[in-house]
Amino acid sequence: MRVASEVGLPLHSPAAAVVFTTVLTMGPMSRVDVAERTGLSSAAVTKAVRPLLEARYLEETPDQRVHVGRPASPLHVRSDAAFFVGVKVTADELIGVVTDLRARTRSVRHRPLPDPAVAAVITGIADLVRDLLDDDPLYRSAVRSLGVAVAGDVDREAGRVHYSPFLGWQDVALADLVSRATGLPTVVENDVRALTVAEQWFGAGVGASSFALVTVGTGIGCGLVVNNAVIEGSHGVAGEIGHVLAEPDGPECHCGNRGCVESIAGAAALRAELRAIAGDPTLTDTEAMARAHAGDERIRAGYRRAGRAIGLALATVANLVGPQRIVLSGEGLAAYDLYEDEVRETFAARAFGAAVDCQLILRPLPFEEWARGAAAVAIQTLITPAR
């Protein structure tokens, strides 16, 4: 990846990066507030801000209020100063977005992925990126870098996907391959961690030094931020709450164990269970929800069981890391109203002591948000390359 100064972003000192990050994630804010929030002196803030104003990465909002003495003139990041591409790779589709510097999505494109082999994915990403860059004449000159999010064991620093079971990949130098195919500096990240970065800088995690993001889909994932850092895990694995034991005699899990949270509440596992209950191997999620809402008690019980497993997973997160808040998200939450009571009851019963005070936030998640997460990683890498 290029460093900030190579693309004209004047972050010549760690203090400058801290000031810029603070205004980016919490702005608009005055210099006084930046100094207070960062612990830097007013002189240090002024020194960091000047070149950022000159390069037009920061702007001053004219302050309309009447002040006694000097006007505050809050600073904000100019959204159009830079653009970023984010791509999420799924087993059958590529989803791409262009975001501005404040991670606001400007363009979205989907592209079917008939073949998850590495070479086909690289070609698909190159085509998708080319189409995205054609969406606005601004993009070709202003897109700085590309982030790619992939499920599995991903090493962001090395730019490699060690293992991705959904894609059948082993040890792929993805950042390098994508960079050569697109001509853009590229960073790769695990998809749940990418989404966590988006929440940390631009979402429900702003201002929280520790929080967790739990995603419920086919897999159940968890991104953790502790003391302002996204936890990577020494071996590339962390936050695998999908494989916490929920029921000792529960269903078999694809990981080889029995009764994991994911084997009960993961979207595919829950669908299989509801089909078995209904005796209908083609029952769709929509049909299952409709039957539960119509009062089918056996189907309802299937959902409640999933809710208890999710509640246990959330309590485990709260007990282990004590986050200020847990954001619960993912496409598997379409049926949330059918098991919310069980999620909350189990969480309250299993969270130890004050951990129960942890705030639970439900966040519906359009699939494009995963791609936006990848773009957020590209933004973060440009500003703070050495994390």
Ligand SMILES: [Zn+2]
């Ligand atoms: Zn498992």
